[in-house]
Amino acid sequence: MASTFSLLAAIFLLILWAVVWTLCLLGWRTARIRYAHPTLPSRISALSPKAAPGVTIIRPLSGLDENLYNTLQSCMTLDYPKYEVLFALQDENDEALPVVKMVMDKYPEVKARVLIDNTRIGVNPKVNNLIRPFAEASYDLVWVIDSTISVTSGTLGRAVEAFISNNTPYSSLDDPESSQLMSISDDVRKPPMSGEVGLIHQVPIAVCYQNTWGSLIEQAYLNTTHAKMYLAINAVAIDSCVVGKSNLYSRDSISKLNTPAPSLRQSPNPPTGLAAFSLFLAEDNMIGLGLWHQLNLKHAMTSDVALDFLGALSVRDYIDRRVRWLRVRKKMTPLFVTLLEPFTESLVSGLCGAWAVQRLLGASIPALLLVHLAAWLTVDLSTRRALETNIKALKPPGSQAVFLTAWLARECLALPVWLWAMTSDEVVWRGKRYMILSSGAAMTL
Structure with a gap:
């Protein structure tokens, strides 16, 4: 035996x-295959503002995160013809606010606003911080980027191209005068339908300027084991696997999602949309699962990474995280x-x-x-x-x-x-x- x-x-x-x-x-x-070569510019980046899909970038902020000025500055220098930036805070005395104002003063040509709202709808502070920006965004396409994340100038163009190329005949991207592309640029584009791409995300890559052992161990984890498994699971694509460091999706899609909590679904008026995820600390993963299972929307990745600037972590900080x-x-x-x-x-x-x-x-x-x-x-x-x-x-x-x-x-x-x-x-x-x-x-x- x-x-x-x-x-x-x-x-x-x-x-x-x-x-x-x-x-x-x-x-x-x-x-x-995807990353070990120079990235190519997106064709959308070369379009006029009238012909390009508009995108609202939301930066939820709370306090002075690592390298905050540079991470915020990265979304003000994008090679993309039509976007706005919403800096979301919940306290007018937040230490991040002076940094935001410095960035906005340096780039007055970028359409940007500060939204301060202390709305509390659940335990997740990031979701609380996103409620007003979602309501006031000018465009249906929304790109949510965490405060510690920096992106390269071509990231948005490649993300939008990956989002709409699966949902729109690719030839329309070559013809700015095509009626189909014009309907996208006028922001009356139909939201993604079942079977189409509904979320674009990037693999996070850690960057350390403060070489404490906790941050170095976290960097070693994120840049090897985590990245390797993250890419493999998304390549197999049998289920959603999303980290919410940098996510592009449709507000209309989010508005159609129901709460994942079984107890709340039995209530007379269960929460829907973004508010449905306010009780979850891992709202990014739950939103990805909702788009995947409730709306049957696929996820896609581009050849870009999300640079995640780590602070001075101790080994205990790493373990706790x-x-x-x-x-x-x-x-x-x-x-x-x-x-x-x-x-x-x-x-x-x-x-x-x-x-x-x-x-x-x-x-x-x-x-x-x-x-x-x-x-x-x-x-x-x-x-x-x-x-x-x-x-x-x-x-x-x-x-x-x-x-x-x-x-x-x-x-x-x-x-x-x-x-x-x-x-x-x-x-x-x-x-x-x-x-x-x-x-x-x-x-x-």
């Missing part, structure tokens, strides 16, 4: 190890997905794969594990290089030895962090304590 059980376990773990490696190689291949989002995510995914997550990490998957091969073929576990880790690191470094192809001038030089040390620390911390996250459903975010409920919604403690 014991021998049969170990044989079956070895076969299962070998298959699981092969699946994990397939995802790793798919993420690496996607990075090499990972634990927080693991506790949120485990309430939004099936149990078996949560339980399998450690097996997607390098050390656990390597040990399982090495034992499985040893059990079936009699090879050396230490030798197999070393080969596995060397190959894993090679793929991670190649993925990182590909993703940084077009942003080398925008990030400070770094030490390869320091990065490798941070990478190794991240890999060693992965399992302990996961185990710690499984012990509770409480999280702390921006100084407030929450309980994550079984629906994925959060309750303030």
Whole structure:
């Protein structure tokens, strides 16, 4: 019995190890194909303001985030003919406001406004901050960019092109006089319909100017393992997988979404639209799931990355951040997905794969594990290089030895962090304590 059980376990773990490696190689291949070459300008960027679809950019702000002036400035220098920028705050004394005014004064030619509104409709401060900008946006296409995110000048043009090219005959982009393109430019364009693209997002890439060990470990995680799996899952495209650092979608689509909370759906007047996500800390993921499942809208990515400027994080800050989002995510995914997550990490998957091969073929576990880790690191470094192809001038030089040390620390911390996250459903975010409920919604403690 014991021998049969170990044989079956070895076969299962070998298959699981092969699946994990397939995802790793798919993420690496996607990075090499999509990002490891100079980006091409969008044809939409060359259109006149009358012929281009209008876009409202919303920057929700709260306090002085890392490199705030430069991140806000990046959305004022876009190579795009028709857009506005809404800076959203909830307090007229917010420390971000003087920075916003400096940016607006430097670029008076850009249509930009400050919206200050202390509306509270739920526990999520970002959703609270977005309610008024969504209501007052001039255009249906909305691009929400987090305060720590910087983008390159061509990002918006490529995002809009990816959004509408799937929903509009591509030939219309070549003819500014075509009636179909004119209907888009007049902002009476039909919102995306079932089966079309309804959300554009970019993979986040971390940038460190303050080289504390917490920020370096976070950078190693985001620029290798996270990016690799993020690209692989989106390439497979069997379900929504969205990080809300930089998302472009239609306001009309958002307005049609119902609340994901089962208890609220049973109420006489369940919340809809953006307000439907105010009870969720991971509103980005829930909105993506809503667009995918409720409206059957696809997601797409471009060859751009979202530069995420990290502050001075301690190792404890890094651990707390990972634990927080693991506790949120485990309430939004099936149990078996949560339980399998450690097996997607390098050390656990390597040990399982090495034992499985040893059990079936009699090879050396230490030798197999070393080969596995060397190959894993090679793929991670190649993925990182590909993703940084077009942003080398925008990030400070770094030490390869320091990065490798941070990478190794991240890999060693992965399992302990996961185990710690499984012990509770409480999280702390921006100084407030929450309980994550079984629906994925959060309750303030």
